[in-house]
Every structure is written in structure tokens, then in C-alpha cells.
Amino acid sequence: MTLDFTKMHGLGNDFVVIDGVSVCVWLEHDVLNRLADRHRGVGCDQILLIEPAEGEGDFRYRIFNADGAEVEQCGNGARCVARFVRDRGLTDADRISFETLGGMIHTQLMPDGRVAVDMGVPRFEPAEIPFDAPARAERYPLEAGGTEWEIGAVSMGNPHAVLRVDDVAAAPVTELGPVIEHHSRFPRRVNAGFMQVIDRDRILLRVWERGAGETAACGTGACGAVAVGRLWGLLDASVTVALPGGELVIDWAGADNPLWMTGAAETAFYGTLAR
Structure with missing residues (x-):
């Protein structure tokens, strides 16, 4: 079996991005480790898996650290997945929302190619x-x-x-x-x-x-x-x-x-x- 991926980065914070919308994808721990390994695999800071939305978002996206742990949020990753779903033809919208473990985020593709992300309200409690x-x-x-x-x-x-x-x-x-x-x-x-x-x-x-x-x-x-x-x-x-x-x-x-x-x-x- 094979797994297609796209290597992306936001200011050098690099990601392996995987389309789990077009194809159902399950990432075992050993696969995550191979993807993140810079010597024996692809190499990245985090793996981003895009899936169909489960609620009110346009998509769901999951974030796995290089050590295989799933985490709540990634700002640079949010910009990359917004660019990914647009470039791959998964949407033609400029405003795209994503469900994450950390809550809903909203993105805006800008005319100059940059991506703006509504990161929500900072929480200090x-x-x-x-x-x-x-x-x-x-x-x-x-x-x-x-x-x-x-x-x-x-x-x-x-x-x-x-x-x-x-x-x-x-x-x-x-x-x-x-x-x-x-x-x-x-x-x-x-x-x-x-x-x-x-x-x-x-x-x-x-x-x-x-x-x-x-x-x-x-x-x-x-x-x-x-x-x-x-x-x-x-x-x-x-x-x-x-x-x-x-x-x-x-x-x-x-x-x-x-x-x-x-x-x-x-x-x-x-x-x-x-x-």
C-alpha cells in the first residue's frame, strides 16, 4: 500500500499534509513516525490530516506532532491546510472553516497569496x-x-x-x-x-x-x-x-x-x- 502526501511549510515550520477527504486514511503510530523522521522518512515538524467535517465546519483537520501525539491546534498548519484544500480543488471558497481538537477556526485566502486565520479569543484562565x-x-x-x-x-x-x-x-x-x-x-x-x-x-x-x-x-x-x-x-x-x-x-x-x-x-x- 502507498500513502500520497504533500510537503508544505509556513515560514519553515514544515508539515506533511494528507488528503483524508478524497480517500479514507488511518495513520498508525509507526506511519506517523516514518513520516516525521528526517533521516528515514519524509521529515516534518507535524503531520496534518484533513478529513470530512463532522459538524459545522467545511473540513476537519487533525494535527500530529513529530512524536506521534495528537494535539489541539497549529497556526502555521491552519494556513497550510487552507491553501491545500483550495489548491487540490476540494473547495473553491476563499473563506474556509476547519474543525480541530482546539475548536473551530476560520481562514481567509488573501489576494497576495497569504492566508489569514481567525485564531479565536486568547484564554487566560x-x-x-x-x-x-x-x-x-x-x-x-x-x-x-x-x-x-x-x-x-x-x-x-x-x-x-x-x-x-x-x-x-x-x-x-x-x-x-x-x-x-x-x-x-x-x-x-x-x-x-x-x-x-x-x-x-x-x-x-x-x-x-x-x-x-x-x-x-x-x-x-x-x-x-x-x-x-x-x-x-x-x-x-x-x-x-x-x-x-x-x-x-x-x-x-x-x-x-x-x-x-x-x-x-x-x-x-x-x-x-x-x-
């Missing part, structure tokens, strides 16, 4: 992240790696811990990232974002993603960082987030308004995996 804290706060102390750090915590459909750093290039992402990811106060693990504020409309960001390690770009991480930066009073309503792989524009008016993310989605190549 500890129980909704989830995060072990006695009450909601703007900042939390977190002991990690023998040091007490100050973090912001937010859910963008998946959990994020955000740290402000003076120099993102020198930030201990690879050392501290996995410690925060597996911290006992985050029962479902967490993505760790290291944010350097350049101005009120620009930040630099590196993200350690749970189950994937540091990636070239993390869409929900960019959203989470801006949400926390706005909560802390550091950022304006429209912010350019510069990640190692490129830039995203995040717009959030605050309060109960949805947060929008806009950026590129690119197809790298097509392939077939022998199963």
Missing part, C-alpha cells in the same frame, strides 16, 4: 490552558532549571508559556524549553515562547514546541506571545512577529475580540510513502 495556579494573574513565577522565571500563560487552543528575554538569540531555548514543556504545572505539557520586545509593533520570538522541539516558526506561539505582550501593556493592536523562519502579522484588539494571524503558506513538493 488557568483551568482553560491548563495550568496549575490558584488564580488568574498577568504574570506567574515558575521554577525551572534551578531558577525562578516570570512567565505569562495563555491558551490559543493549545497551551503556551511566554518568557520575556533581553536577547532572543542568546536565550536558553534548547536548555530551558524542554524543562518548561514537561513542567508539572502544565498537565498537558506546554509550548515555551522566548520573546524579545523591539518596539510596540515588533517582537522577535523563538519557540520550543511540545513534541517537536524548537521550530523555525510557530503560529500559535506568535499569537500567544502577542496576547501576553498585550496583557502586559507592552504591545499595540497590530504586531509583526519575526521568527527564525520569517514574519507573521498578528492583530488583536484585546478583550473578547478574536485574534487574527496572517502569513505565508507554501507547497514544497508532492510524494508517495510506501507503507
Whole structure:
């Protein structure tokens, strides 16, 4: 048996995208591992499986990390699946909605080729992240790696811990990232974002993603960082987030308004995996 796939990326955050709409697809754990393996398989940060909608969405899409774990949300992936279903002729719409484990998301294909995604309203209540804290706060102390750090915590459909750093290039992402990811106060693990504020409309960001390690770009991480930066009073309503792989524009008016993310989605190549 064989499995057709499309390799895509959003600012270097790369995905194997699979059409489960035209053909019924079941991804066993060993197949997920082979797809993600950069030496013995295709290689990717995450595998994205698009399926028929089960509710009110146009499609359903499922997200599997490189370690095989299914997760709730992926911002860069959302842009890629929107581009995928349009390019593959699965829809001719410019506005496309997707059901995910993290809730419904809405996408808009832009005339310049970029994709905008309504990422929903950031959630700061500890129980909704989830995060072990006695009450909601703007900042939390977190002991990690023998040091007490100050973090912001937010859910963008998946959990994020955000740290402000003076120099993102020198930030201990690879050392501290996995410690925060597996911290006992985050029962479902967490993505760790290291944010350097350049101005009120620009930040630099590196993200350690749970189950994937540091990636070239993390869409929900960019959203989470801006949400926390706005909560802390550091950022304006429209912010350019510069990640190692490129830039995203995040717009959030605050309060109960949805947060929008806009950026590129690119197809790298097509392939077939022998199963």
C-alpha cells in the first residue's frame, strides 16, 4: 500500500499534509513516525490530516506532532491546510472553516497569496490552558532549571508559556524549553515562547514546541506571545512577529475580540510513502 502526501511549510515550520477527504486514511503510530523522521522518512515538524467535517465546519483537520501525539491546534498548519484544500480543488471558497481538537477556526485566502486565520479569543484562565495556579494573574513565577522565571500563560487552543528575554538569540531555548514543556504545572505539557520586545509593533520570538522541539516558526506561539505582550501593556493592536523562519502579522484588539494571524503558506513538493 502507498500513502500520497504533500510537503508544505509556513515560514519553515514544515508539515506533511494528507488528503483524508478524497480517500479514507488511518495513520498508525509507526506511519506517523516514518513520516516525521528526517533521516528515514519524509521529515516534518507535524503531520496534518484533513478529513470530512463532522459538524459545522467545511473540513476537519487533525494535527500530529513529530512524536506521534495528537494535539489541539497549529497556526502555521491552519494556513497550510487552507491553501491545500483550495489548491487540490476540494473547495473553491476563499473563506474556509476547519474543525480541530482546539475548536473551530476560520481562514481567509488573501489576494497576495497569504492566508489569514481567525485564531479565536486568547484564554487566560488557568483551568482553560491548563495550568496549575490558584488564580488568574498577568504574570506567574515558575521554577525551572534551578531558577525562578516570570512567565505569562495563555491558551490559543493549545497551551503556551511566554518568557520575556533581553536577547532572543542568546536565550536558553534548547536548555530551558524542554524543562518548561514537561513542567508539572502544565498537565498537558506546554509550548515555551522566548520573546524579545523591539518596539510596540515588533517582537522577535523563538519557540520550543511540545513534541517537536524548537521550530523555525510557530503560529500559535506568535499569537500567544502577542496576547501576553498585550496583557502586559507592552504591545499595540497590530504586531509583526519575526521568527527564525520569517514574519507573521498578528492583530488583536484585546478583550473578547478574536485574534487574527496572517502569513505565508507554501507547497514544497508532492510524494508517495510506501507503507
